[in-house]
Amino acid sequence: MQARMKHPVMIIPEAMQAMMALHKSTQNAGVPERTLELVHLRASQINGCSVCVGMHSQALKKGGDSDERLFSVAAWREAPYFTDAERAALALTEAATRLADRADPVPNEIWEEASRHFDEQGLAALILMIATTNLFNVLNATTRQVAGTRW
Helix, strand or coil, X not given: XXXXXXXXXXXXXXXXXXXXXXXXXXXXXXXXXXXXXXXXXHXXXXXXXXXXXXXXXXXXXXXXXXXXXXXXXXXXXXXXXXXXXXXXXXXXXXXXXXXXXXXXXXXHHHHHHHHHHCCHHHHHHHHHHHHHHHHHHHHHHHCCCCCCCCC
């Protein structure tokens, strides 16, 4: 497999700086790093971004996640490996990543459950992480970036 072109952020380096700054802004908002990685992984699975799926699976593994837990992210509702807060973050991730899949893209019950586990700053971090992930996914999938390669 070969990428269609160099990664867009390598062509326009200011974009990479902006995206990394946005990503970094989520790090100190009170959401555990592990939860943010799960969010990134789940959105990337939905979007079929092999670069991000590989990268964030490795990060979670390096952070101590078990194989069983990693293998179950796509089926988190049926797996016993996730906390209630992680489940709320994953539900929000799926809804916000699949905006066109339903008339009410992020139903109140999903929002209210996320609000039970995260304060306003934490919710902001989750939303920004979901949006940033979707942006990375669009760039990678559109240009067919190859999993395992680094820019």
